[in-house]
Amino acid sequence: MSTVERVNGSLKAEIIVYVCILALSGLQIVLAYQHAQGAQLLIRMLAVALIQAGLAVMYFMHLLEERKNLRLALIPATIFVLLMMNMIWSDSFRLLHMRPFVK
Amino acid sequence: MSQAGLAMEGHTSGTMEASPFAIPSKKLVMWLFIISDAVTFGAMLFAYGYVKNASPDWPEPFKFSPSILNVMLMTFILVSSSLTMLMATRAARSSDKAGAVRWTFVTVAGGILFALLHLNEWRGLIAEGVRLFQNPWGSPMFGATFFAITGLHLTHVVGGVIALTVVALGYKRGRYNSDDIEIWSLYWHFVDLVWMFVVPMVYLLNVAR
Numbered sequence: 001m002s003t004v005e006r007v008n009g010s011l012k013a014e015i016i017v018y019v020c021i022l023a024l025s026g027l028q029i030v031l032a033y034q035h036a037q038g039a040q041l042l043i044r045m046l047a048v049a050l051i052q053a054g055l056a057v058m059y060f061m062h063l064l065e066e067r068k069n070l071r072l073a074l075i076p077a078t079i080f081v082l083l084m085m086n087m088i089w090s091d092s093f094r095l096l097h098m099r100p101f102v103k
Numbered sequence: 104m105s106q107a108g109l110a111m112e113g114h115t116s117g118t119m120e121a122s123p124f125a126i127p128s129k130k131l132v133m134w135l136f137i138i139s140d141a142v143t144f145g146a147m148l149f150a151y152g153y154v155k156n157a158s159p160d161w162p163e164p165f166k167f168s169p170s171i172l173n174v175m176l177m178t179f180i181l182v183s184s185s186l187t188m189l190m191a192t193r194a195a196r197s198s199d200k201a202g203a204v205r206w207t208f209v210t211v212a213g214g215i216l217f218a219l220l221h222l223n224e225w226r227g228l229i230a231e232g233v234r235l236f237q238n239p240w241g242s243p244m245f246g247a248t249f250f251a252i253t254g255l256h257l258t259h260v261v262g263g264v265i266a267l268t269v270v271a272l273g274y275k276r277g278r279y280n281s282d283d284i285e286i287w288s289l290y291w292h293f294v295d296l297v298w299m300f301v302v303p304m305v306y307l308l309n310v311a312r
């Protein structure tokens with residue numbers, strides 16, 4: 001396979017990913033104007049954003065082509081830290097329901 | 104041999120341990136920066152969610168026109184600039200120096216356009232009375248969180264525009280190589296990735312109905 005063919009061939013995959021990411025952005029806008037609200041809408045939006053981010057990391061940033069141990073070193077640690085941040089929600093709901101600052 | 108001499112001998116290329124990830128150290132540094140920055144943005148978005156959740160009068164000011172249309176255009180420009188950055192990386196890998204520089208500057212142009220649209224969005228909101236700690240619609244924290252998150256992202260875009268310009272000019276002059284183009288493309292894709300979370304969390308969850 002010539003260099004030109006190889007370059008065009010791999011670019012095709014990236015253009016497909018580019019179109020998918022744009023389509024998912026459009027889907028988010030459709031979701032925003034549907035009836036779902038609150039936690040349900042948040043979960044749908046986050047699910048779409050995570051798919052977009054996964055595509056960008058694997059195909060635009062080429063993490064898929066790197067060694068497995070690099071993926072293992074980066075991804076679980078990041079997810080762990082982001083999951084640990086979820087402990088703030090109980091306090092946030094406390095503020096909402098007990099409303100300690102209401103005058 | 105002195106301690107310094109022994110230390111230097113231990114760091115000669117022949118005795119260096121191979122990279123465990125089979126990537127250049129500067130690429131590893133960029134990956135480590137990216138995950139730390141991802142956590143920073145994560146913390147900002149969690150803080151935003153905390154304040155929004157705890158505020159019963161959180162405003163929903165973003166109308167379809169002009170705000171959401173503007174966001175759609177900004178998203179299109181930023182995602183397209185990621186594609187042009189991929190083309191720059193590909194050209195750099197194929198030793199097509201002119202192509203790599205050209206595509207990098209197309210990316211830079213996309214970044215500048217994105218930043219101008221963003222500043223225009225800010226100008227519109229400020230004209231409507233949104234300030235850091237007050238706005239006409241509800242919770243006064245709306246402005247602080249909105250400007251902090253979008254401002255941090257905008258800072259990254261402006262930083263990326265400057266870095267890509269410096270790297271492209273350096274690559275053209277032979278100071279930097281194709282690895283540097285590829286490494287800074289990682290940063291640019293990350294800026295794009297962060298925007299994919301900022302749009303739904305900050306704009307689309309607050310659309311005016």
